[in-house]
Amino acid sequence: MATTLVIGNKNYSSWSLRPWLLLRHFGVPFDEVRLPLDTPEFHEKVWQWSPTGRVPALRDGELAVWDSLAICEYANERWLGGRGWPADLARRAVARCAAAEMHSGFGALRGQLPMNVRRVPRERHWDAAAQRDIDRVQALWRELRGAAAGQGDYLFGDFGIADAMFAPVCVRFRGYGVPMDATARAYVDAIYALPAMREWVAAGLAETERVGADEA
Structure with missing residues (x-):
């Protein structure tokens, strides 16, 4: 079916x-x-x-x-x-923690920097709470990418569910011109290099509908 x-x-x-x-x-x-x-x-x-x-x-x-x-x-x-999770039990547990943290957390980041594929960076307007979320995301990415060094370009080496959960954050960071460390920049570039991500972004850019709340 x-x-x-x-x-x-x-x-x-x-x-x-x-x-x-x-x-x-x-x-x-x-x-x-x-x-x-x-x-x-x-x-x-x-x-x-x-x-x-x-x-x-x-x-x-x-x-x-x-x-x-x-x-x-x-x-x-x-x-x-x-294949959506790491094969190793401990790494799989950490990947689930990262995905769950994204699923349930980072409310200030999501609220103040809504995803908008078409957005281009302009003035910064997020507050300290959103900055704490931004800092936590980048710290988590540094930790996970450090543990996966030499194993691939994504949080646990190969692309998986944890990366899918953080992909919209990559869009937010680029669209709002969020200052990123070298690890974050490389990870965002890797997400945007995925053929599936390029397909999504191209379709988003071609859309004409507007949602006012997400045009902040």
Whole structure:
């Protein structure tokens, strides 16, 4: 039966990017349904796919999965043969911690620097709380990249779920001109070099809809 991923705008929807990027990177076939955010079409149709009225939502046959991290976990078991997480038990635990921290934390960063693929850097306008989030992200990236030195370009060497969870942060850092250390710059460049990421960014740049709250 068909697999469908329902997403919001590629320009704005950070939560949609995460599972989309994972599925596309690993070559999982799926149909894509894009519902533009904050539109009558979205509010009319999203309930057909998601019991929460939010995106992303995955429909695999009759099964509905409606959370970004849950979709990634499901994909890892259903299609990836476990490749979404590191093979080593301890590293897998750390990767899950990093993904969960991104999933539930960094509220100031998300609120003050909303994802916007089209955004170009201009004046800094985030506060100390967002800066603490930025500092924590970069410290975490330094720690993880240091432990994975020589094993690949991503947080645990090869691209995986933890990277998918942090991909929207890379968009935020570039779009807002966040000062980055050398590790962060190299990691952001690696995420943007992914063919799947280039595909998403190109589609986001081509969109014409505007969501005022995300044009900060």
